[in-house]
Amino acid sequence: MPFRRYAFAFAGAAALLAGTAGCASDTTPAPASTAAPAPAPSTNSGGAGAAGGVIPGDSGGVTTTQAEQLCSEMEAQLQSWRTYTPTIGKGGLNSVVGTWAAQNGVNMIDLVTHKARIDVITTAQCPDVRDGALYALELPDLASGLIGF
Structure with missing residues (x-):
């Protein structure tokens, strides 16, 4: 029973942290609209993804570099998610996605409205x-x- 309390507390803290980060990203939408980083993926190792550096479909304009970062952060947490209960892991998923979105200037309100974009991004970039x-x-x-x- 104490695990449930911790799980809910962790999920609540992650949501609060992500919500706070979302407020910060709303004040700086310019980085998301500047396309200067888009040429960088072509000079890098040229990871999987769409031509032109943007993930195809309804990804919200996420670049392959941003998608690689999300995939890397999720992959680093997979063992923890396998070890702990799914409830605790879901809090971790929210923390990873919220932190990634804040670091990349992703509009949090738009992401909450279109949560399936995370599936589009990860299906294109790192299905495994x-x-x-x-x-x-x-x-x-x-x-x-x-x-x-």
């Missing part, structure tokens, strides 16, 4: 990491595990 997260967190899709930040 996405599948591992779905299995560990016992989710049908990542959007189902995201709370309202």
Whole structure:
């Protein structure tokens, strides 16, 4: 029973942190609209993703570099998500996505409205990491595990 309290406290803290980060990202939408980083993926190792550096579909204009960062952060948490209960892991998923969005200037309100974008991004960039997260967190899709930040 104490685990449940900790899980809810952790999920609440992650949501609060992500919500606070969302307020900060709303004041700086300019980095998301500047396309200067887009040429960088072509000079790098040229990871998976769409031509032109933007993930195809309804990704909200997320670049392959941003998607690689999200995938890397999720992959680093997979073992923890497998070890702990899905409830605690879902709090961790929210923390990873919220922190990633804040660091990349992603509009948090738009992301909350379009949670499925996380599935679009991870399906295009790192389907194996996405599948591992779905299995560990016992989710049908990542959007189902995201709370309202």
